[in-house]
Amino acid sequence: MTPSLANFLYSLLAGVVVVVIPVVVGLVFISQKDKIQRGS
Secondary structure, X not given: OOHHHHHHHHHHHHHHHHHHHXXXXXXXXXXXXXXXXXXX
């Protein structure tokens, strides 16, 4: 694997860590905080 390819893969991984994880945590937090009353 070339160094440029390795750097590209590392940057993708860093992007996933920086963007996806906080979004998922935020959505889970909001979904737990704002429960919608259904069917009553």
